[in-house]
Amino acid sequence: MNTLKIGWIGLGNMGNPMVKNLLHANFEVTVYNRTKDKESDLIAAGAKSASSPAALLASSDIVITMLSNDEAVLAVFNDNNGLATADTAGKTIINMSTVSPETSRKLASICASKKLNFIDAPVSGSVKPAQDGTLVILVGATETDFNYAKPVFDVLGKTAINVGLPGVGSSAKLAINYLLGLNLQGLAETVLFAEKNGVSKEDMLNIINQGACANGITAIKAPAILNDSYPAAFALKHLVKDLRLAKEAGLNAPLIQPLYDSFKKAQEEGLGDQDVMAIITSLNNN
Numbered sequence: 001m002n003t004l005k006i007g008w009i010g011l012g013n014m015g016n017p018m019v020k021n022l023l024h025a026n027f028e029v030t031v032y033n034r035t036k037d038k039e040s041d042l043i044a045a046g047a048k049s050a051s052s053p054a055a056l057l058a059s060s061d062i063v064i065t066m067l068s069n070d071e072a073v074l075a076v077f078n079d080n081n082g083l084a085t086a087d088t089a090g091k092t093i094i095n096m097s098t099v100s101p102e103t104s105r106k107l108a109s110i111c112a113s114k115k116l117n118f119i120d121a122p123v124s125g126s127v128k129p130a131q132d133g134t135l136v137i138l139v140g141a142t143e144t145d146f147n148y149a150k151p152v153f154d155v156l157g158k159t160a161i162n163v164g165l166p167g168v169g170s171s172a173k174l175a176i177n178y179l180l181g182l183n184l185q186g187l188a189e190t191v192l193f194a195e196k197n198g199v200s201k202e203d204m205l206n207i208i209n210q211g212a213c214a215n216g217i218t219a220i221k222a223p224a225i226l227n228d229s230y231p232a233a234f235a236l237k238h239l240v241k242d243l244r245l246a247k248e249a250g251l252n253a254p255l256i257q258p259l260y261d262s263f264k265k266a267q268e269e270g271l272g273d274q275d276v277m278a279i280i281t282s283l284n285n286n
């Protein structure tokens, strides 16, 4: 058994497989999720359950949050029986959700006032790397805090890169998701342009993935495009949130506004809970 006791809040598409990896690595894990029935398969796999975020923190050395957005993370901190209400100096809270750098610094400040350590550690990589324990973890932390959490990062990711103090990890995450959005939009536009001129999706995806323009995104999203089926690995609404946060954090490059508008439109068309690759459905309809 690993000696660090882990508390985990947020059992969505990412949190569930990440907790499973910690259990497989013999960490003692206690979970809390707003919708309780999402805890059951993890309890069956050996996790304990806590009645509230505060109770979770009281029984853990490290608490990790993996939640939708800034509002969700702030609610889990500040609500009745939230993390900030517990009297638990010396423990460590790691936020792995994608939130704004400003929110990360706010969380660090709340933690400092409670004598808790805070790390921001958003991740690059989707459900498959979460399942495989091959996420890239973008850490904002002091060196001491980073080293303390390293055994956990080693299980969840293939690498953890400490890019600065809390807030800077979130800045790195917004930057990489801008590139993700550009890749998805470019892939969708390219396949649709080719198809309208007589090149099948199969042939165009083959051309892309055999050539120098291939990358992890063009490879992993090809089956979804071919099957025209987009169950969420990374929900489109979350990328809309990330592009908005990038704009708010000062990204003012020529492509950010049209990129944001394109994904926002797809969300407004009802595609928000589909995978990000469903952008191709929206573009095909317009």
Ligand code: NAP
Residues within 6 Å of the ligand: 009, 010, 011, 012, 013, 014, 015, 033, 034, 035, 038, 066, 067, 068, 069, 071, 072, 073, 075, 076, 096, 097, 098, 099, 123, 124, 125, 126, 127, 233, 234, 235, 238, 239
């Ligand atoms: P998800 O499947 O939508 O799960 C969201 C989680 O947040 C659920 O546990 C949900 O609880 C909880 N939640 C939402 N609002 C809440 C609130 N107000 N109070 C308490 N809990 C709340 O999201 P995900 O795909 O796991 O993503 C989690 C985070 O990782 C997001 O910030 C996302 O941007 C980021 N991320 C995702 C991916 C990906 O590929 N999926 C990749 C990298 C980063 P309920 O079960 O009760 O709804």
